[in-house]
Amino acid sequence: MAYIIREVMDNEDPPLRPKDVEWKYRMQSTYGPGYARCTNCNNSWGTQLCWLTVNLKQRRVVKWWEQKCKKCQTPNRMRIRKDDLYMMIEMAIDKYYALIDGTFRKRRLRPTESDPHDMKLCERCRYGEAEQPCWMNLWY
Ligand SMILES: [Zn+2]
Ligand SMILES: [Zn+2]
Numbered sequence: 001m002a003y004i005i006r007e008v009m010d011n012e013d014p015p016l017r018p019k020d021v022e023w024k025y026r027m028q029s030t031y032g033p034g035y036a037r038c039t040n041c042n043n044s045w046g047t048q049l050c051w052l053t054v055n056l057k058q059r060r061v062v063k064w065w066e067q068k069c070k071k072c073q074t075p076n077r078m079r080i081r082k083d084d085l086y087m088m089i090e091m092a093i094d095k096y097y098a099l100i101d102g103t104f105r106k107r108r109l110r111p112t113e114s115d116p117h118d119m120k121l122c123e124r125c126r127y128g129e130a131e132q133p134c135w136m137n138l139w140y
Contacts, residue, residue, distance in 0.1 A: 005059045008089040026057040028092035034078035038069040050078040068121040
């Protein structure tokens with residue numbers, strides 16, 4: 001997926017070059033729609049809260065946050081459609097700039113009733129051990 005990060009950074013105006021990325025903010029987490037098919041039991045599901053952590057200096061994904069299968073509890077890496085991945089990387093870069101220029105603000109997203117979020121199945125929620133669910137800590 002490194003080529004997508006490269007492409008999005010190069011398409012910035014002006015392009016965001018790795019050597020110009022501020023060390024302090026090089027790591028950014030972002031989220032978007034993802035889906036999984038369980039490697040163990042073939043169960044499939046989707047989520048609006050699929051998380052990635054990218055290193056903008058290295059232009060790579062450093063962490064793919066996993067979700068456990070509801071049926072068999074096996075942790076699975078989420079898949080992300082290419083268009084959604086572009087959107088997620090753009091969001092990470094927007095957040096990066098907002099942190100630098102001080103316009104950064106915290107945002108909260110409440111999961112809808114049709115798409116509830118089970119903390120016990122989400123690695124980003126530390127499988128239910130986190131004090132707050134991941135959707136309370138969305139950063140722009
Ligand atoms: Zn399963
Ligand atoms: Zn979560």
